[in-house]
Amino acid sequence: MEKIKKETGVMHGRTYDMVYIAFFTVLIAVCSWISIPAAVPFTMQTFGVFLAVSVLGGKRGTLAVVVYVLLGAVGIPVFSGFGAGIGILMGNTGGYIVGFIFSALVMWFMESVLGGRIWVQAVSMVLGLVVCYAFGTAWFLFVYMRANGAVSLMTVLGWCVIPFIIPDAVKIVLALTVSRALRRPLAGIMERR
Secondary structure (H helix, E strand, C coil), X not given: CHHHHHHHHHHHHHHHHHHHHHHHHHHXXXXXXXXXXXXXXXXXXXXXXXXXXXXXXXXXXXXXXXXXXHHHHCCCCCXXXXXXXXXXXXXXXXXXXXXXXXXXXXXXXXXXXXXXXHHHHHHHHHHHXXXXXXXXXXXXXXXXXXXXXXXXXXXXXXXHCHHHHHHHHHHHHHHHHHHHHHHHHHCCCCCCC
C-alpha cells in the first residue's frame, strides 16, 4: 500500500511539473509576441524566461525555456512577430533566442550553489542577461559579417545591446516582483526539486 501511495505521489508530481513547464513555455511565447520591431526586436521574452526560472526553479524553468526554443525550431510560431523555424535561429537574432537557454542555465547554477534568496535571483538574472547578450552578440556578428561584410563590435552593441539595457533592467525588477508574489500561493503545490 505504501509503495502505491509513493508511486501515485511521484506521478502526481510529474504531472504538475509537466503542466507548469507547459504553462511557462506558453507564457514565454506570449511574451515574445509583445514586440516592437527593431534590429533585435524589443520583446518581453526575457521577462518570461526570468519568471519561469525564478518561479519554477532551475531545472523546470530551464526545461520550459528549452521547450520554447525547440517549439520555435520545429516551426511553431512562438518567436517574435509569430516567427518560427530553424531559419530564425540561424539568422542574425537567433543567438539571442538560444542565449535564453544559457541565461536559464546560469540562473539554475546560481540557485543550486547559493539558494533561492532574492539577491541570488537578482544577481543570477543580471549574469544570465550578460551571458545572453554575449552569446547573441557574438552570433549576430558572425552571421551579419558573413552576409554583409565587416562591422564593428561597437556598432553591433549599439544595435543589439545598449538600447535593451534599461528595458531589460525593468524586466528583471518586474520578474523578481511577480515571482515573489507567485511563489507564496504556489508553495504548497510546487516543491523545489
